[in-house]
Amino acid sequence: MSYFDAASSAPLHPVARQALLASLDEGWADPSRLYREGRRARLLLDAAREAAAEAVGCRPDELTFTSSGTRAVHSGIAGALAGRRRIGRHLIVSAVEHSSVLHSAELFEVTEVPVSRTGAVSAQSYVDALRPDTALACLQSANHEVGTVQPVAEVAAVCRQAGVPLLVDAAQSLGWGPVEGEWSLLTASAHKWGGPSGVGLLAVKKGVRFSPQGPADERESGRAPGFENLPAIVAAAASLRAVRAEAAQEAVRLRELTARIRARVPRLVPDVDVVGDPEKRLPGIVTFSCLYVDGETLLHELDREGFSVSSGSSCTSSTLTPSHVLKAMGVLSEGNVRVSLPPGATSEEVERFLEVLPGAVAAVREKLGAPTPSAVVREDSLVVDALGKRCPIPVIELAKVIGDVPVGGTVRVLSDDEAARLDIPAWCEMREQEYAGEEPAENGTAYVIRRIR
Amino acid sequence: MSYFDAASSAPLHPVARQALLASLDEGWADPSRLYREGRRARLLLDAAREAAAEAVGCRPDELTFTSSGTRAVHSGIAGALAGRRRIGRHLIVSAVEHSSVLHSAELFEVTEVPVSRTGAVSAQSYVDALRPDTALACLQSANHEVGTVQPVAEVAAVCRQAGVPLLVDAAQSLGWGPVEGEWSLLTASAHKWGGPSGVGLLAVKKGVRFSPQGPADERESGRAPGFENLPAIVAAAASLRAVRAEAAQEAVRLRELTARIRARVPRLVPDVDVVGDPEKRLPGIVTFSCLYVDGETLLHELDREGFSVSSGSSCTSSTLTPSHVLKAMGVLSEGNVRVSLPPGATSEEVERFLEVLPGAVAAVREKLGAPTPSAVVREDSLVVDALGKRCPIPVIELAKVIGDVPVGGTVRVLSDDEAARLDIPAWCEMREQEYAGEEPAENGTAYVIRRIR
Numbered sequence: 001m002s003y004f005d006a007a008s009s010a011p012l013h014p015v016a017r018q019a020l021l022a023s024l025d026e027g028w029a030d031p032s033r034l035y036r037e038g039r040r041a042r043l044l045l046d047a048a049r050e051a052a053a054e055a056v057g058c059r060p061d062e063l064t065f066t067s068s069g070t071r072a073v074h075s076g077i078a079g080a081l082a083g084r085r086r087i088g089r090h091l092i093v094s095a096v097e098h099s100s101v102l103h104s105a106e107l108f109e110v111t112e113v114p115v116s117r118t119g120a121v122s123a124q125s126y127v128d129a130l131r132p133d134t135a136l137a138c139l140q141s142a143n144h145e146v147g148t149v150q151p152v153a154e155v156a157a158v159c160r161q162a163g164v165p166l167l168v169d170a171a172q173s174l175g176w177g178p179v180e181g182e183w184s185l186l187t188a189s190a191h192k193w194g195g196p197s198g199v200g201l202l203a204v205k206k207g208v209r210f211s212p213q214g215p216a217d218e219r220e221s222g223r224a225p226g227f228e229n230l231p232a233i234v235a236a237a238a239s240l241r242a243v244r245a246e247a248a249q250e251a252v253r254l255r256e257l258t259a260r261i262r263a264r265v266p267r268l269v270p271d272v273d274v275v276g277d278p279e280k281r282l283p284g285i286v287t288f289s290c291l292y293v294d295g296e297t298l299l300h301e302l303d304r305e306g307f308s309v310s311s312g313s314s315c316t317s318s319t320l321t322p323s324h325v326l327k328a329m330g331v332l333s334e335g336n337v338r339v340s341l342p343p344g345a346t347s348e349e350v351e352r353f354l355e356v357l358p359g360a361v362a363a364v365r366e367k368l369g370a371p372t373p374s375a376v377v378r379e380d381s382l383v384v385d386a387l388g389k390r391c392p393i394p395v396i397e398l399a400k401v402i403g404d405v406p407v408g409g410t411v412r413v414l415s416d417d418e419a420a421r422l423d424i425p426a427w428c429e430m431r432e433q434e435y436a437g438e439e440p441a442e443n444g445t446a447y448v449i450r451r452i453r
Numbered sequence: 454m455s456y457f458d459a460a461s462s463a464p465l466h467p468v469a470r471q472a473l474l475a476s477l478d479e480g481w482a483d484p485s486r487l488y489r490e491g492r493r494a495r496l497l498l499d500a501a502r503e504a505a506a507e508a509v510g511c512r513p514d515e516l517t518f519t520s521s522g523t524r525a526v527h528s529g530i531a532g533a534l535a536g537r538r539r540i541g542r543h544l545i546v547s548a549v550e551h552s553s554v555l556h557s558a559e560l561f562e563v564t565e566v567p568v569s570r571t572g573a574v575s576a577q578s579y580v581d582a583l584r585p586d587t588a589l590a591c592l593q594s595a596n597h598e599v600g601t602v603q604p605v606a607e608v609a610a611v612c613r614q615a616g617v618p619l620l621v622d623a624a625q626s627l628g629w630g631p632v633e634g635e636w637s638l639l640t641a642s643a644h645k646w647g648g649p650s651g652v653g654l655l656a657v658k659k660g661v662r663f664s665p666q667g668p669a670d671e672r673e674s675g676r677a678p679g680f681e682n683l684p685a686i687v688a689a690a691a692s693l694r695a696v697r698a699e700a701a702q703e704a705v706r707l708r709e710l711t712a713r714i715r716a717r718v719p720r721l722v723p724d725v726d727v728v729g730d731p732e733k734r735l736p737g738i739v740t741f742s743c744l745y746v747d748g749e750t751l752l753h754e755l756d757r758e759g760f761s762v763s764s765g766s767s768c769t770s771s772t773l774t775p776s777h778v779l780k781a782m783g784v785l786s787e788g789n790v791r792v793s794l795p796p797g798a799t800s801e802e803v804e805r806f807l808e809v810l811p812g813a814v815a816a817v818r819e820k821l822g823a824p825t826p827s828a829v830v831r832e833d834s835l836v837v838d839a840l841g842k843r844c845p846i847p848v849i850e851l852a853k854v855i856g857d858v859p860v861g862g863t864v865r866v867l868s869d870d871e872a873a874r875l876d877i878p879a880w881c882e883m884r885e886q887e888y889a890g891e892e893p894a895e896n897g898t899a900y901v902i903r904r905i906r
Binding site: 001003005008009010011012017020021024025028029030033034035036037038067068069070071074099100103104106107189191196197198200214215216217225226227228229230231232296299300302303307308309310 | 454456458461462463464465470473474477478481482483486487488489490491520521522523524527531552553556557559560642644649650651653667668669670678679680681682683684685749752753755756760761762763
């Protein structure tokens with residue numbers, strides 16, 4: 001039984017558990033009351049704020065506890081934009097932000113900054129996106145799906161020069177260390193570092209114009225309405241200190257384990273693409289995509305073998321479109337697996353994962369290998385009718401017939417699955433074939449591939 | 454040590470504590486994931502929703518877990534108004550709603566329905582407030598400051614007849630039983646019934662038009678963004694069942710204790726006004742106001758004696774204006790004390806409270822009795838200059854000089870304290886003197902009192 005999905009939610013850290021238990025008895029009263037139970041709750045809240053602020057790298061009065069990381073992002077973006085509404089309603093985000101950032105951004109005028117094939121932005125692309133009416137820029141400290149660390153300090157510097165505040169979504173990295181550079185706002189989520197669910201952080205540096213949105217509420221400086229979730233806040237702050245104390249050592253250990261996966265998966269499994277930056281990355285995350293594999297079926301196979309991982313594939317039940325992160329990186333999304341190791345993950349677990357993975361991938365490929373392409377020879381070109389077939393079938397059928405056309409000939413894959421738009425070009429890149437573009441076709445799209453080797 | 458402020462926040466129920474502990478180990482994973490930890494979390498979430506829905510009296514798919522009662526109110530009002538935006542932006546609230554309702558209402562076009570001297574609305578006043586563009590009506594199930602139970606079923610019936618949905622804020626009553634009548638939306642807060650903080654409920658009955666506001670999020674039917682606070686949700690549902698099982702018996706017991714306070718406080722303490730409905734009231738709440746007393750000082754005295762109570766007085770540090778509830782009821786706000794007994798409060802505690810209260814009130818009155826009014830005789834009228842003096846000093850000075858004018862003569866109290874507007878008329882009513890109205894005066898307001906006995 002190995003839980004390898006810490007990037008979704010980490011198991012509760014023992015210190016979080018202890019702190020939560022201790023403060024259940026001390027911290028249930030209203031901290032705004034003046035009687036002894038209220039004063040005791042206030043003391044706990046103040047101490048938690050001080051500890052968390054120190055870990056974040058801000059002043060206690062700059063830090064607000066929200067009810068989740070998502071709420072911190074929603075409130076942070078809405079408040080920062082409202083605070084600068086005289087400047088304009090334009091904001092800049094990277095194309096690989098968490099959905100909470102992208103969904104907030106949808107409500108405004110947004111420019112999405114592109115990323116490299118490893119998933120990183122450049123400071124220059126933020127410079128290029130800046131406009132006179134830019135009210136806010138957002139950048140994650142590190143990507144949640146592929147682990148790539150972003151150049152936050154550089155982007156913060158160019159934003160500062162332009163007088164635009166930068167909001168950093170530090171959800172994936174805050175447990176590992178403070179965010180570098182002169183950011184203006186910062187958000188985070190306790191359950192990502194082993195704290196309890198129900199607690200997010202929103203830091204707003206002094207001097208940043210901020211106007212909380214929604215109905216007025218006197219709690220948490222008016223930035224997080226509702227009764228304070230005090231036991232969870234105490235547990236969040238205590239566990240943040242605890243994971244930070246262990247971070248340097250644990251980072252080295254997990255980095256070695258994920259490096260092992262990065263190096264060995266391509267040797268153990270044919271037709272695999274390991275994605276994300278090989279160096280500038282979080283210690284615990286490694287992501288790869290397997291050609292001709294349905295992500296959901298693979299997750300199911302791995303779950304049966306005792307491994308809990310997640311997938312940014314289009315072929316998972318939680319979503320029908322491929323991961324926007326993999327899409328923005330321009331890498332293969334099919335058969336995608338994200339391994340995110342929790343602190344304490346062992347070498348033995350990783351070895352066992354590497355043992356079972358090749359068999360699991362092979363089993364899925366065998367299951368999917370059956371369909372016969374309905375291919376019709378037409379001079380130097382073949383047409384594969386994959387209409388109505390879902391990822392990864394269109395790519396599997398393409399791979400089966402590419403050898404049937406002469407070098408220089410083309411294959412036209414007819415598909416109505418949105419994932420094909422991403423996966424067929426990615427397959428071409430992996431296979432060193434030429435992707436010649438797409439054309440509208442009856443009931444779908446024709447993707448044209450020219451055989452060049 | 455007696456905590457008598459359950460209406461602010463109840464101590465954690467033992468069942469909540471057990472359920473929270475049990476689900477810390479089982480319920481930290483993402484319930485939308487398909488691996489075993491995710492499936493286990495989903496089972497816990499589904500079971501909690503089923504249990505809570507049964508207690509609320511709705512279907513599980515009508516119930517959403519929010520991060521607090523305040524959030525439930527904010528989301529419920531915003532979503533219901535957006536769902537009926539074609540009808541209009543008008544909403545009706547009672548004048549004695551919780552601040553979360555009133556602050557939400559501020560963002561729209563609002564009619565406040567008045568209440569009687571006991572704090573209750575009438576169904577007729579909702580009928581009177583209905584307009585063709587009324588999109589929503591809101592009514593608490595029972596008042597949080599004075600405990601008066603509202604005629605929800607009657608108000609729901611008149612709203613239904615008009616085709617207007619009714620949102621019921623059941624924060625104070627849900628632990629005692631389901632809300633009667635055909636309401637459309639319902640909100641509640643777990644820490645009010647002994648559940649953990651960090652959990653609110655929002656029920657939206659099928660057929661009610663509802664359009665969630667704010668950035669999109671796939672969790673909780675799109676009605677409560679952010680990662681589910683699962684251990685707390687499980688604890689909330691389990692404790693709601695537990696308090697319900699004990700409710701009938703505990704209600705009888707607490708009602709007897711609060712009846713004892715209602716009956717004996719006016720006999721033990723001179724110049725006291727017990728407010729709220731003597732019959733149609735919550736079992737555990739009793740509220741009274743003491744003339745010539747500063748609420749904050751009295752709270753401090755009672756805290757020193759080991760009693761934690763709260764105050765809707767203007768004279769508490771958390772607020773500078775008198776409670777909007779007492780104001781709407783037209784009752785005295787000075788020296789206000791709300792006693793709200795938690796389940797398990799004992800007869801001995803209540804007896805000790807009744808023992809120490811008279812001395813505490815007398816001590817505060819003695820402290821405040823010192824100032825000499827700067828009164829100037831001017832024919833049949835006296836002027837009391839209480840400018841710059843805070844509640845309850847203006848009323849104390851008025852009481853000192855009323856005997857100095859002949860019957861038929863008047864006293865003009867000059868005051869710049871907002872509380873005087875409420876407390877001077879209330880004093881006149883208690884003392885059977887005539888309140889002749891107010892006039893603008895230099896630097897404040899002149900309140901005119903005619904001596905009639």
